[in-house]
Amino acid sequence: MKLTFSQGVGRPMAAGGSEPVPRGARSGTGRLAARLWRKGSIAGLVAYSLALGGLLGLASADWATSGGYPFGGVQVGAWTAWPRAGAASADPYTRAVNARRGEIPLAVGEGLLLTAASDDAGQALDATCTYRIGGGTPPARAWTLTVAGRGPRAPGRPALREGFTSTEVLRSADGRFAVVLAPDVQPGNWLPSPRASGPVRLALRLYDTPVAASVGSLDRSTIPAITRLGCAA
Amino acid sequence: MRRVTLRFVYATLVGLVLAGIVHVVAVLAIPALSEKDAVSRARASESLDHPQPIYTVATGDDPSPPEAWLPIPDPAVAVGVCAYDLADGPMRVSARTGPLSLSLAAHGRRGAFYAVTDQAAVRGALDLVILTRAQYDEALAEDDENDPSRDVRIVAPDTRGVVVVRVIAGLPSQRPAANAAVQAVSCTTDTPADEPPGKDPAAKDPAAKDPGARGAGR
Numbered sequence: 059m060k061l062t063f064s065q066g067v068g069r070p071m072a073a074g075g076s077e078p079v080p081r082g083a084r085s086g087t088g089r090l091a092a093r094l095w096r097k098g099s100i101a102g103l104v105a106y107s108l109a110l111g112g113l114l115g116l117a118s119a120d121w122a123t124s125g126g127y128p129f130g131g132v133q134v135g136a137w138t139a140w141p142r143a144g145a146a147s148a149d150p151y152t153r154a155v156n157a158r159r160g161e162i163p164l165a166v167g168e169g170l171l172l173t174a175a176s177d178d179a180g181q182a183l184d185a186t187c188t189y190r191i192g193g194g195t196p197p198a199r200a201w202t203l204t205v206a207g208r209g210p211r212a213p214g215r216p217a218l219r220e221g222f223t224s225t226e227v228l229r230s231a232d233g234r235f236a237v238v239l240a241p242d243v244q245p246g247n248w249l250p251s252p253r254a255s256g257p258v259r260l261a262l263r264l265y266d267t268p269v270a271a272s273v274g275s276l277d278r279s280t281i282p283a284i285t286r287l288g289c290a291a
Numbered sequence: 292m293r294r295v296t297l298r299f300v301y302a303t304l305v306g307l308v309l310a311g312i313v314h315v316v317a318v319l320a321i322p323a324l325s326e327k328d329a330v331s332r333a334r335a336s337e338s339l340d341h342p343q344p345i346y347t348v349a350t351g352d353d354p355s356p357p358e359a360w361l362p363i364p365d366p367a368v369a370v371g372v373c374a375y376d377l378a379d380g381p382m383r384v385s386a387r388t389g390p391l392s393l394s395l396a397a398h399g400r401r402g403a404f405y406a407v408t409d410q411a412a413v414r415g416a417l418d419l420v421i422l423t424r425a426q427y428d429e430a431l432a433e434d435d436e437n438d439p440s441r442d443v444r445i446v447a448p449d450t451r452g453v454v455v456v457r458v459i460a461g462l463p464s465q466r467p468a469a470n471a472a473v474q475a476v477s478c479t480t481d482t483p484a485d486e487p488p489g490k491d492p493a494a495k496d497p498a499a500k501d502p503g504a505r506g507a508g509r
Contacts, residue, residue: 103302110302111309118310119317146402146448153402154321157328159362162345162370162455165396167406199392199408200459202367220366225461263365265459266392266408 123154126173135278136180137172137262141270144168164263169198170270172262177284183258185241185251187289191260192236193282196275198267200224203282205239205252206259218250221261237282241290260284322400330400332360333374333453341474342371342456348466369458369469373478377450381422381430381481383442384454388412391472392459397421397445399452405445418442420481423450454478 122128128151131138142148143156144163156163164171176182177189195201204221222237228247229235237247241254252258262282269276322328336343346364361370375382386393388409395417396406409417420442422430427446434440456476460469 099298103298107302107306107309110306111313114306114310115313116317119314119321122314123318123321144396144398144403146399146404148402150318150322154318154325156402157322157325160327160329160332160360161362162329162372162398162453163403165398165403165406168394168396168403168408168457199410200461202365202459204366206363223367223459223461226463261363261365263368265368265457266394266410 127152127155132273134276136174136178136284137281139172139273141273166270169265170267174260177286185253185255185258188240188287190236190285190287191282194234196269196280198264200265202263204261205249330453333372337374342373342476344371346370347470348460350466367460369473371456371473373454377423379480381420381426383481384419384478386417386476388415389472391469394457396455399448413441420444421447
């Protein structure tokens with residue numbers, strides 16, 4: 059960009075200098091060209107800075123607020139908790155993301171959202187793989203564990219089940235549970251993959267939980283572990 | 292040419308600084324300018340007496356209707372919103388507790404400033420009154436000490452906002468009931484004219500002044 063700009067500005071002067079014109083006229087046009095060049099370059103540079111500032115500023119603002127929340131997550135194992143997403147003290151980026159998506163986040167008194175995009179080993183969750191999501195949950199009146207792909211749901215795929223609630227999940231004798239996220243039918247708590255391939259995300263929503271006010275009390279042992287069991291492909 | 296290059300570098304630096312300023316201003320302005328945020332989208336429901344359903348959970352073979360504009364809704368939670376404009380008067384939200392857990396959250400443009408669940412209900416009823424500071428002072432002045440009110444009064448940070456009603460359906464068979472429970476909440480504007488004098492909200496609830504342990508704004 060820098061090169062083309064200086065070339066573009068430099069060309070009229072070079073062309074003016076090489077033209078075979080009478081001597082007196084040449085010095086006149088030369089002066090005029092020099093003055094134009096000085097003025098033009100300053101105006102050009104101002105326009106360039108304004109355009110650069112405007113475009114870069116708007117593009118970066120759009121980029122920072124178009125996806126998920128850029129800040130405010132608390133990493134706990136494979137999960138990320140978003141305690142401040144719905145609070146009035148949320149950071150400006152979170153507020154902008156909520157405003158652009160029309161999202162109504164859970165308030166601190168209502169519950170807590172945790173999301174996961176990778177398993178405990180750090181590998182991204184994939185729709186072709188089988189995962190075991192199991193263990194206990196932090197104290198909460200109710201929770202739901204849901205799965206979603208990125209973007210809209212694939213058409214023509216029957217909506218069998220999108221998630222489990224704390225009421226309907228099958229538990230073992232000690233109260234713990236294990237949900238299996240897999241493309242094929244599984245015994246127990248089977249959560250079908252939402253699409254044939256591609257990345258998937260898990261969301262754990264804890265409703266009416268004291269943890270929302272003190273996310274620091276969360277640790278790996280109190281949240282469900284995400285273990286990869288195998289991949290079809 | 293050397294001076295030109297220097298000037299060019301200078302212009303680039305100025306452009307980058309401008310970009311930073313534009314970025315910050317744009318991010319701060321998005322919530323105020325957005326027409327897709329919850330408060331703006333819910334404005335249509337201001338005249339309704341009941342929450343506008345924005346996410347009804349799927350029942351049986353009926354999928355969730357397309358009015359849902361929540362980006363990633365919880366498939367087991369029915370959501371409704373009541374928009375308010377305190378310029379018309381204080382907003383009263385009344386809910387009766389049922390078998391399903393219900394929560395109310397008051398959101399302004401900046402985010403949630405109050406949230407309460409049905410566990411805070413007194414004798415099966417949850418009454419929130421959202422008012423401005425001036426309306427709150429007025430209500431305090433009109434309080435009758437012999438007839439204490441059970442209302443929970445919340446001072447809103449700005450005049451426009453929404454109250455979000457969430458009802459959790461723990462089992463698929465509870466889903467129709469969850470959708471109905473959202474609709475059963477009433478959201479009415481208190482106007483001084485139609486308020487019966489005896490039932491005037493009296494001595495304020497201690498929880499009213501302080502959003503307390505369940506307050507969301509922190």
